[in-house]
Every structure is written in C-alpha cells, then in structure tokens.
Amino acid sequence: MAELTNAPTDKQARIPQPLPEAEEVYRRWLGYLDEEFTRHQAAERRAEIVRDQLFQLYLGRPHGGKLNFTLTSELPLNVLQLSLDPGNITLEAEHHPDVDQERFAASKPLLWFWIMFDRSPIGLNHWLGIRFRCMLGHHLFAKMGKGVRIDHGVELTYGYNLTIDDGVIVRQRALLDDRAAIHLGEGAVIGNYARIYTHTHDNDDYDKLIFAETTIGARARVGAHTTVLAGTKMGDGEIVGPHGTAK
Incomplete structure (x- = not known):
C-alpha cells in the first residue's frame, strides 16, 4: 500500500x-x-x-x-x-x-x-x-519518495512532471508549477506560499514561452513566499528567502 x-x-x-x-x-x-x-x-x-x-x-x-x-x-x-x-x-x-x-x-x-x-x-x-x-x-507524480509530507492547499499544474525524493516537505499553499520538470531533492523543504516555476516569457516576445527544468537540491530550503524562477538549480543545502527570488 x-x-x-x-x-x-x-x-x-x-x-x-x-x-x-x-x-x-x-x-x-x-x-x-x-x-x-x-x-x-x-x-x-x-x-x-x-x-x-x-x-x-x-x-x-x-x-x-x-x-x-x-x-x-x-x-x-x-x-x-x-x-x-x-x-x-x-x-x-x-x-x-x-x-x-x-x-x-x-x-x-x-x-x-x-x-x-x-x-x-x-x-x-x-x-x-x-x-x-x-x-x-x-x-x-513521476516519482514519489518515502517519508514525504505535503500540507493542505498545495497547488499543482500537471502533476506528471514532478519528481519528489525521500523526506521532502512542502508546506501549505505552495505552488509547484510543473509545466516542465520539477525535481525536489531528498530532505528539501518548500515554505508556505512559495512559488516554483518551470516556465517564463521571452524578453523580446512576451507571447513566446520558454520552459526549463527547475531543481531544488537535497536539504535545500525555499523560504515562505519565495519565488523560484524557471531553470533554477539550487544546490544541496542552499537556502533562499524569505521574500527573496532564486535565480
């Protein structure tokens, strides 16, 4: 089970x-x-x-x-x-x-x-x-690890582009906008109302979308209300936020 x-x-x-x-x-x-x-x-x-x-x-x-x-x-x-x-x-x-x-x-x-x-x-x-x-x-999801905790009100886009390793915590009201791949490494923590994106807009043509995999490293911390932009690759143990923007 x-x-x-x-x-x-x-x-x-x-x-x-x-x-x-x-x-x-x-x-x-x-x-x-x-x-x-x-x-x-x-x-x-x-x-x-x-x-x-x-x-x-x-x-x-x-x-x-x-x-x-x-x-x-x-x-x-x-x-x-x-x-x-x-x-x-x-x-x-x-x-x-x-x-x-x-x-x-x-x-x-x-x-x-x-x-x-x-x-x-x-x-x-x-x-x-x-x-x-x-x-x-x-x-x-593409992968669901063991010992994962996902709290109330977490938003998904497709679901099938999410890879979640063991021990990940995603707190209330976070957004996992998995239009491209999102990988949450082992033991990573995503704070309340954090936004993790995998798409952005071309600087010269706003109607043109650009997709890029976003990776949150093992034991990394994304603070509450933090925005993580498409294509971000946070290293293992890296911390960003609160109210910051990872690039």
Whole structure:
C-alpha cells in the first residue's frame, strides 16, 4: 500500500494521532483508493472512482439515479452533482498549449480529487490529509519518495512532471508549477506560499514561452513566499528567502 511506504511516520511528523477506531477507518479508505488507482489506469475509470468518492464526501450518499433537470429550483444541486465528476469540469492546465493531452487525461481525475479533497471539510484533517496526498502522489507524480509530507492547499499544474525524493516537505499553499520538470531533492523543504516555476516569457516576445527544468537540491530550503524562477538549480543545502527570488 503506497500510503504506508510514502507517508511520514508519526515520530517524523510529530502530530497527534486520531483515535484508534478512526485511524483504522482512515487507513482502510486510503488502502482501498491506492488499490483502485493501481488496478485502474484508464482515465475514464479513474474519473468514475473520483466521482463516486466525491459524491460521498460532499453529499453524504453514493452516486446513482437520474438528475431532475426540469425543476429550476434544483439547478444549483444539479450543477454541484455534475461538477463532482471530473469529466464535466475543466482545469486551467487544459488550456495550456504545451499540455500533453494523453498524459493529462490520465492525471486530470487525480488532480481534481487532490483539489476537491482539500476543499472538503475533511481536507482540514491534518493527519489524514498528509497521508491522502502521499497516496495520490504515488499515482500522479513521476516519482514519489518515502517519508514525504505535503500540507493542505498545495497547488499543482500537471502533476506528471514532478519528481519528489525521500523526506521532502512542502508546506501549505505552495505552488509547484510543473509545466516542465520539477525535481525536489531528498530532505528539501518548500515554505508556505512559495512559488516554483518551470516556465517564463521571452524578453523580446512576451507571447513566446520558454520552459526549463527547475531543481531544488537535497536539504535545500525555499523560504515562505519565495519565488523560484524557471531553470533554477539550487544546490544541496542552499537556502533562499524569505521574500527573496532564486535565480
């Protein structure tokens, strides 16, 4: 099960435990999702899995039955139910001309699950959230190391261009704009609201995009609110920020 190998140990995380009964249910749910995403690689099937899970998280009931499109009074509920299906929503990343349509199709249901889990009430459950993102990252990222901690509200672009080594910490509300490759080295820490980019604009033609791999070295520290520009290669143990710009 990916959650057990990727998530930080309780000693590493230094956060309170849920009650035993709740922990057992949480682990069963994560294990079930991990097995489902391992068995099902097709975008359509993954979208169904995500839809069914979001129905229960948001509406408290399984997906099923026909919607009543005739009653104007039910239109908001219809909009909500339809939007819980990844097949009915669009993401900003889909509009980028550089998107790999085939790879993004497989990533999209998992990206929507990532976003909507964090916006649900249980997304604020710190213990569960860390382990949920580790589990999902195992299926979404190019590589997901062991003992990784990704906090609430972290934003991704494609997901499939991310390589995260062992022991990385990504704190709340950071942006990993992986339109090209991002590599976070072992033990690196990305601070709250940090922005890590892999694209920029040509100086002579703003409409022309330039893509470059961005690397954060092992044990490097990116301070809160720091912007790391495309093509940056931070060395091992290097520290930048807060409020600075790595170049």
